[in-house]
Amino acid sequence: MASSRLQLLLVGLIVVSTTQAHFGSRPDFVKSYNYFKDRCSFVTDPEKFPTTAFGVYRYEPKFNNPTMSDLFENVDMENEYAVKRDRITIIPGKVYQAEYYALGWPVIFITPQDTLIWVDAPESAPSAVECLAAFRAIPAIGNKRIEALIYTIYHADHIWGAGPIVNDPNNNGIPPVIISHSEMLAQSYLYDTFKGFKSPRLYRMFASFVPDPPHIHDGGVHRLRLEGPYVITEPPTDLLYFKDADEIISRTIGGLELKFISVPGYTKDQIMVWVEDWKTLHGADTFYRSFPNLYTLRGEPGRDVLKWGEGTRKAASYHPEHFLVTHSWPISGAELIQETLITYADGIQYLHDQTVRYMSKGYPPDVIPAVVNLPKNLAENDMFNPDYGMEDTAIKGIFDFYVGWFSGLAEDIFPVDRFERGSKLIEIIGQTQMKIEAAKAYNDKEYEWALELATYLWRDDQDDVFAMELRTETLKRLAELQNSIVARNYLLSTVAEDWDVVNNVVKTDTSFILLHLDGAMKNLQFHVNNQLVEGVSAQLYLDLTDSVTYKLTIRNSILEYVEVDQPGTEAPTLHVKDSCDLTNTQDVFCWRFMLAGYFPFSAVPSATVSNGTPEDIVTFFGYFDFKDEAEGGYSPDDQ
Structure with a gap:
């Protein structure tokens, strides 16, 4: 009888879990996704666009061959961060980190034999030279030889600036051993192979061609320092081959034992560095102290978010007393580190699990962000501020990681392309009425809808000044509303490119x-x-x-x-x-x-x-x- 009841219970659970798998009309508890409209109280009311046929007809253009300063004159800078100064932070125990010199913040360990272990190079040779000089100015570091260089992941902001480190005269002609995951070089080469179409997205993400203001900063540095070289020049010489996820590989350098731990998720080749004698863990990019960049606008395959959370939890399992990462400040105190990493991993897991839950109900990726948000206790935690990564792009990245581009809805198998869709909407509504509707949406601060309509009009007729300027102003309003600096940068960069005041073409x-x-x-x-x-x-x-x-x-x-x-x-x-x-x-x-x-x-x-x-x-x-x-x-x- 008990067995029979168990079978009925299992059947019941299966039925419950599948009864909502048919996605059709908007569920009753889901409101329209007005994320940006709800935040508009933070932005000064912009000048409105005309919403009558006469007003549209008599519209006077704001711009005539605008300069960059003309385009961005009315961008709100309310979210501007305080200016941060370059500095070296000292963590007790012979560990030093250079902050704000580059997007990545290099770390130096001083070994018992008075040599140096450098963890992660900056993104360019000039920034590496500055980091090196700042480190050398510290008496404890002085002119000690760099015995090892460690790449925790293959990204440019961890490897491209390695030349000055490897060839530093204080190394006395003895190049440091360069340690990385066995997958690191292959991943770097793979990125380089496709950089022709990824690089323009990277430059938008960091507003490389947008002046200050409206550009504010790029995360860990005022400006991403893409100053060359633009490829890896110092390949690894000691590759770490991990047999499985639990294997730990040890190296003793300068009398200091380092333990390397594989933590895929952010990238396939990510490794952490555990200095057990000092209870110090370098966590690579497992933690940001802001919402994690679970999907990147510069374009990568969907990241393994489940493994990312597991990797952060694995970092906590070592119970370090000092915790460092490449893109944030160090944390000291075992209890604080434990609480921080577990909470961070929980937030990542929550977003992953709830996204998969709604995928199981048949929800498409454009709707799931409306129903999956961090719970209040996590959303109000400073470490989940969307200063860099964003919930909605992360959710879409999770969806793509598991099932690719197809939403699962039949109407999305053969969708009308964006140009044809815009042309047909204009035919149905009429060009003037569509301009009126776009202007109404803008004036009502429904910026997402205003951008879509204005873009349809502009792509249908790129000489349409009303559509072009409405698109421009909408992009700027959306940028003002961003906490995520990379989203803000991308939107502002698009404005500059639309008006051809910059050339962001990487041939x-x-x-x-x-x-x-x-x-x-x-x-x-x-x-x-x-x-x-x-x-x-x-x-x-x-x-x-x-x-x-x-x-x-x-x-x-x-x-x-x-x-x-x-x-x-x-x-x-x-x-x-x-x-x-x-x-x-x-x-x-x-x-x-x-x-x-x-x-x-x-x-x-x-x-x-x-x-x-x-x-x-x-x-x-x-x-x-x-x-x-x-x-x-x-x-x-x-x-």
């Missing part, structure tokens, strides 16, 4: 000069011009005299590249170095520089070609298109 033809070889070859593959190669069959051997040889084949409108031992005789061969220096007039012809446009295709020297002519090389590479994102963003006319 693949130039960026691929810096890529690792496989990344360059993949970018060649990605840039076949399908309109030119339909029905074309062509082959070329690319003999890189300082590297390897590839056989390139165009067929079925794709490029295949295969590494071979030596060139064949059935197709033309281009003999050329892969690594060249434009400043050296004696250097040989470089294929990457040709594709980047540094000199014309017609400049191919005949001495570099066998089994063919320079014209064969020009013809083959003419099948590729390196024109990427256009100024002002994508338009259906960009073909």
